[in-house]
Amino acid sequence: MMRDSARNAAIEAAIASCNLTGKTVVEIGTGAGLPAMLFARHGARKVFTCEMDERIAAAAREIIRNNDLQDRIVVIAKSSRQAILDGDLPSAPDIIFTETLDSGVVGEGYESIAEDIRQVASFADDPDAT
Numbered sequence: 001m002m003r004d005s006a007r008n009a010a011i012e013a014a015i016a017s018c019n020l021t022g023k024t025v026v027e028i029g030t031g032a033g034l035p036a037m038l039f040a041r042h043g044a045r046k047v048f049t050c051e052m053d054e055r056i057a058a059a060a061r062e063i064i065r066n067n068d069l070q071d072r073i074v075v076i077a078k079s080s081r082q083a084i085l086d087g088d089l090p091s092a093p094d095i096i097f098t099e100t101l102d103s104g105v106v107g108e109g110y111e112s113i114a115e116d117i118r119q120v121a122s123f124a125d126d127p128d129a130t
């Protein structure tokens with residue numbers, strides 16, 4: 001997947017098309033950290049990204065550190081559902097991103113991820129939410 005240059009270019013083009021300056025991003029599914037690093041490189045102030053596989057999350061942290069982006073990217077080694085329950089995600093993120101589709105299109109528990117996206121987005125409607 002990381003070698004799929006067409007995929008990676010499409011993700012970067014989409015991210016680059018956003019006005020990210022000063023924005024807060026929540027990502028579900030860090031993987032190796034590519035989208036999170038692209039958001040940071042294209043101007044996002046802070047990226048909160050959760051990864052449910054602890055070993056993948058540890059690898060992503062290392063890659064992010066190697067790219068000197070650790071101050072702007074927080075890797076949360078939890079599922080999005082657990083991160084929401086534990087209050088690890090910020091209220092009112094400007095952007096919520098996920099690339100957790102697979103060749104079955106809605107693999108990787110996409111329906112529960114869609115529900116988690118609704119939850120995170122609804123924080124934005126509640127000024128008292130943390």
Ligand SMILES: C[S@@+](CC[C@H](N)C(=O)[O-])C[C@H]1O[C@@H](n2cnc3c(N)ncnc32)[C@H](O)[C@@H]1O
Nearest residue numbers: 029030031034050051052053079080099100108
């Ligand atoms: C297809 S990979 C993509 C990684 C990265 N977003 C990218 O585009 O390069 C999806 C990753 O999301 C993680 N993942 C899937 N569902 C998740 C969830 N609900 N919460 C956190 N991580 C999740 C998987 O463990 C996997 O590492």
